[in-house]
Amino acid sequence: MPAISDTEFQKFARLLYEKAGIHLSDQKKVMLATRLNKRLQHFGLHSFSQYFKLITGPAHPGEMQVMIDHLTTNETHFFREPAHFDFLAQLLRRDYQEQCRIWCAASSSGEEVYTLAMVLDDVLGTGRWSVLGSDISTRMLAQARRGVYPEEDNVSIPERLLKKYCLKGVGAQEGNFAIDRRLKQDIELRQINLTTKLPSIGQFDLIFIRNVMIYFDQPTKHDVVKRVLGQLKPGGYIITSHSETLHGISPELEMVRPSIYRKRQRDGAKQ
Numbered sequence: 001m002p003a004i005s006d007t008e009f010q011k012f013a014r015l016l017y018e019k020a021g022i023h024l025s026d027q028k029k030v031m032l033a034t035r036l037n038k039r040l041q042h043f044g045l046h047s048f049s050q051y052f053k054l055i056t057g058p059a060h061p062g063e064m065q066v067m068i069d070h071l072t073t074n075e076t077h078f079f080r081e082p083a084h085f086d087f088l089a090q091l092l093r094r095d096y097q098e099q100c101r102i103w104c105a106a107s108s109s110g111e112e113v114y115t116l117a118m119v120l121d122d123v124l125g126t127g128r129w130s131v132l133g134s135d136i137s138t139r140m141l142a143q144a145r146r147g148v149y150p151e152e153d154n155v156s157i158p159e160r161l162l163k164k165y166c167l168k169g170v171g172a173q174e175g176n177f178a179i180d181r182r183l184k185q186d187i188e189l190r191q192i193n194l195t196t197k198l199p200s201i202g203q204f205d206l207i208f209i210r211n212v213m214i215y216f217d218q219p220t221k222h223d224v225v226k227r228v229l230g231q232l233k234p235g236g237y238i239i240t241s242h243s244e245t246l247h248g249i250s251p252e253l254e255m256v257r258p259s260i261y262r263k264r265q266r267d268g269a270k271q
Contacts, residue, residue, distance in 0.1 A: 002040065004033040008048040012036070012071075015056070020068055020136055021195030021220045035070045039063070069139040076108040078115050079156045081210070084239055085119050087260060088206070091237070092123040096205060100129045103204045105194060105228060106212035107133030110144025110179075111153070116208065117183050118161045126182070132201060134192035141189050147179035194224045203233050210241040225249045234265045 012032055013024040024032065036051060045051050055063045079085055092100060100120060107113045113133035120129035135141050148169070154162055154177055165183050169176035192198065194212070207228055213221055229252055232238060240246060242259045253261040 001033065001037045002047055004029065004048045008052065009033075011052050012048070015052075016068070016071055019064065020072065020193065021224070022072065022215045023217045023220070024071075032071060036067065039066065039070065065138055069137045072137050072140075076111045076211070077153060077156055078111045079158075080112065080115075081242055081259075082156075084208070084210075084259070085115060087239075087257075088116070088119050089123050091206075092120065097124065098128060100124060100205050101202070102129070102131050103201070103207045103231065104131060104133045105192070105207055105209040107135045107140070107144060107189065108137070109140045110147060110189070111149070112208065112210070113144060113187060113189070114147065114165075114179050114183065115157075117187055118157075118165050121183060121186075122161060122164070126186070130186045130188070132204070133187060133189045136191065136193050138191055141191060144189050147184060148173065148176050149178075151175055151177055153177075194227065195220060198227055198231065201231060204231055204236060205233055206237045206239065207232050208239045210239065210244070213240060213244045213246075222249060225253075229253070229263060232263050234263055236263050237261065238263065 006029075009026075009029045009032060013028075016022050016024060033048070036048065040046070040048070040051050043051070043054060045054070054060055055067050102116055102120070104113045104116055110133065113131055116131050117129075120131065133141075133144060135144075151169070154166060157166065162177075165180050167178045167180055169178065190199075192201075194209075195216075209224075209228060213224070216224060225246060228238070229250060237256070238246070238253065238261050240259050240261075244259065246253055246261055247255065252264055254264060256262050
């Protein structure tokens with residue numbers, strides 16, 4: 001693998017911040033070089049400067065997205081931080097018995113989207129819910145649309161829900177499981193960059209934005225939260241990971257419990 005200089009690393013770090021709002025510290029230098037080395041090999045390049053010139057030039061317009069796909073972290077699994085889904089199920093039974101719309105704003109390879117769908121469908125039933133899953137990575141979205149995962153990934157799915165919503169792979173798919181097609185019908189997956197103007201996606205009752213804020217610096221975090229809150233109904237909930245906090249980010253938010261926040265009513269009153 002070619003060595004990457006400090007100057008080369010800073011060029012890529014600035015570009016990733018500009019395009020995706022993701023801040024890379026100097027400690028990520030080896031990670032960046034390791035992940036991008038495959039792209040250098042793909043094009044037969046011998047330096048990171050050559051690759052930088054390629055992605056910022058006109059000859060390969062799609063390679064910028066490929067670079068972003070390789071540099072965005074996509075660690076996830078089904079029912080990650082299960083207390084959030086227990087909270088969701090209780091909330092659905094109490095407040096959203098007719099209809100609920102959720103945005104999973106960093107959906108990665110789909111495990112969180114399908115976890116949300118399982119809980120929603122199990123509590124509310126078909127036709128009473130919808131989920132929008134979005135991510136900046138087209139590669140992760142393609143995997144999410146496929147909805148096929150290795151069997152070892154299903155260990156965190158409750159047995160009852162596994163039997164209800166997942167299909168065991170056979171033949172060429174032995175060793176995998178697939179999300180039932182019926183569950184997919186009320187899920188939309190699309191590419192959205194949270195650091196730029198959002199497309200027209202409507203309003204949501206809850207927004208899950210977990211394990212993404214940690215990659216933004218403070219100014220970007222403020223901008224993203226302001227943008228996302230514009231899509232949340234008054235009285236709706238925004239949920240982050242337990243390793244993140246929105247404390248002091250917006251006066252519109254009140255903390256319900258750590259990592260769970262509620263958007264205040266327009267008149268300042270609480271429900």
